[in-house]
Amino acid sequence: MTQPVSSAQQGGPDKGAAPAPVPELRKKDGPARIPGLRVDVRNLSLLGVLVVLVAVGGFTEPDAFLDTGNLQLILTQSSVIGVVTVGMTFVITSGGIDLSVGAMVALASVWATTVATQEYGFAGMLFTAVIVGLAAGLVNGMLIAYGRMVPFIATLAMLASARGLALQITDGKTQIVTVKPVLDLGLPDSYVLGIPPLVMMFAAVTVVGWLVLNRTTFGRRTVAVGGNAEAARLAGIDVRRQRLFLYLLSGLCCGIAAFMLIVLSGSGQNTNGNLYELDAIAAAIIGGTLLSGGRGTIVGSVLGVLVFTTITNIFALNNLQSDVQQIAKGAIIVAAVLVQRRTSAHGET
């Protein structure tokens, strides 16, 4: 059980037989960084994509795109998936993957909106959403860290079971929220200085996520485990405990996101969080987090989320239909990654 090889084996399947990307770690502190500003060039290029998008939006629909209402809208619609993506970024940075995020959001949101839970009001619903997220994350973490399951398989299993359980709880019905403080939190009257509470929660999670990943030993350990699990273990890091906490963290983010989704939509439904796993992974990847682990950027992930939401927003404002939206979205993902790779390669040589 406690043989030293086990942790290295766990990290193996995700990364294939590729050698440990230790040079990547070094690059991060190398010339790819602009002095003074602790910003990765990759983030900068994504910021460029965002600027281009804003220009396109402003040019095609100046009245509807360039106003505060639309800014609030884009940020609000980024907030739920954004919180999920922050958790996902940690997991991917450690060389893992969490396919169950959408299902965990669905499960937490329906559990927190049952008639029984709603009796306990605002605090009861928030508590339930967070606890359900943590519990699902704990199961993922235990299976992966101590059950020696590959993250892909363990979280795939969680995806199936959590969706099933969510369906069982709702019986396919839409659960309408009647708790007034929860509903009010999503309405304009609760905006502080024009900032919706959901956006503030997103910002808070982002800041905490950034601090944890970049300024704590927990964050350093996460990067180390993703870079080379065996080296991390030899350096004295408890790799299994680290993995457990990472999936727990992802579950926590899903619980918070579920509560935010309840506030946003005023209901709980077992179809909530549909395909969040793909959206979160895509946002993290175009943000510059390595799918093979060893490097992660919260700022990049958040920018990735904003890019996706802005694209959707521009398409909707121009009344383009979903077929065109899907084609263009795919093309833009490829373009963003190509641009990013070119600029970062340029910056690093």
Add this chain to the structure above:
Amino acid sequence: MPETSRRRLLFGTAAVSAGALLTACTSNDPKSEDTARSAGPAADNKPGKPVTIGFAGPQADHGWLNAINENAKSRAAEYSEVKLETTEGSNDTAAQIGQVKTLINKKVDVLVILPADGKALTQVGLEAMRAGIPVVNLDRIFASPQAYRCWVGGDNYGMGLNAGTYIGEQLKDKAGAKVVELAGIDNLELTKQRSQGFADALKNYSNIELVARQAADFTVESGQAKMAQLLQAQKRIDAVWNHDDDQGVGALRAIQQAGRDEFLMVGGAGAKSAMDAIKADNSVLKATVLYPPTMAASAIDLARALAQGKGVSGLAELEIPTSLTLYSAVVTKENIDQYLPTGFS
């Protein structure tokens, strides 16, 4: 008490659909017996010979589909001689084919099938018909008429048409009226049909323009997101038609969040939450166009009549019809009480 509630349900259904004739005549209301002038033996409420009905539907992960299952089950339970063999609902074509085959092997007397995908289940429908088991095809139609004895289902084009006509009548005196459409899943044929019907109806009103259309995916979450975008894009509108009341929960939330109330909204399908809102008359939602889940109850009636070799009263025909398209009624505050019992959650 059960007597009255059953009658209410029956009257609700009667008004909803062309299946009106069928359901009213299978009721135990003596009046319908009197008016029936069927040439042959017609199905009524009296227990006939024992019948086993096999029922295969998709996974009930959506309010409307859930209501379909409940309507079928409660209808079958009303007849003492009917035994309903249901399968675990599945959205997987291969799994559903297997389930229908199992029902064929069990030698049920008649099958009611709501396919996850009509075209993909055609072959197994043919197989059942060849094995001598009549098939009642519910809503999603098989590719070949040989695969079913009777089809009963909703009218998606008519749903759009009626929604458009209602909105048209409300806005006909308004010059330069702007209408917005919040559609359902775009890669479903039914969404295309609904949108076509809606567009065709609006063409009859020269003062109305369909200014924007976005497709959500039948979920509350997507309804909120897409409606918020539509409202941001259109600063002033006069009406919106939303294809589905489930996503309408999210759409209403987005409207509330945007603080807008200058327009009227029409829903679709007929969820209980939407009907409650129409009755309360305290939001922009003024009407909903039905896609009645009571069709599953009608399908059970038809299956029972088929198995017992009876026609339906109220029609001159000896046999039950091959095809039955239900009417998509517009439910407003005026007629809401009649339809409220059919609302699903």
